[in-house]
Amino acid sequence: MIRVNIADVFPIASIVTDVSGQPAIGKNVYFDIRYTNDTVLSPPNNGVMVESTVASGIYKQDISISIAGSYICYITCPGFPTDTKDIIVNQETVAEAVWSDTLATALVDNVEFIKDVEGGRWKILNNQLIFYKEDNITEIAKFNLFDKLTAPTDVDVYERVRI
DSSP states (O other): OEEEETTOEEEEEEEOBOTTSOBOOSOOOEEEEEETTSOEEEEEEEEEOEEOSSSTTEEEEEEEOOSOEEEEEEEEETTEEEEEEEEEEESSOHHHHHHHSHHHHHHHHHHHHHHHHHHSOEEEETTEEEEEOTTSSSEEEEEEEEOTTSOBOSSSOOEEEEO
16 A cells, blocks of 8 residues: 655556566556546546666556545556555645644643743742743733642742632
């Protein structure tokens, strides 16, 4: 199986041999990409494959598919068995898919908050702990402070509660 992103250029390659295993040398080898239900693409995505200069009987072609989905590529040579390749074209790149996810977006927000809390100033005013962004001006969180007896305090703090 080949998995690519929309419009990626990727190689299709096949070793073309006869039933006895002899390579098809110097033959016309064709590819034809179709939907998995065998429907022809519009416009068709087919053509002639090029024989490798490295090893005889290996044929390849660089192709691109501009619509996400599942496809099958038929590789044919008259008088030789047909080869097939399954192709999946992703709607978006893996990185785009991950970072567009709601959980990933929340993760980014949480990391930014942690950076601000750790990098910005904080101060205790009366019985409140106030955190500021890294700019040291913008307030990002405020906590009421309590002692062991749950009385408001700004000394000997035992508990903080976000407000």
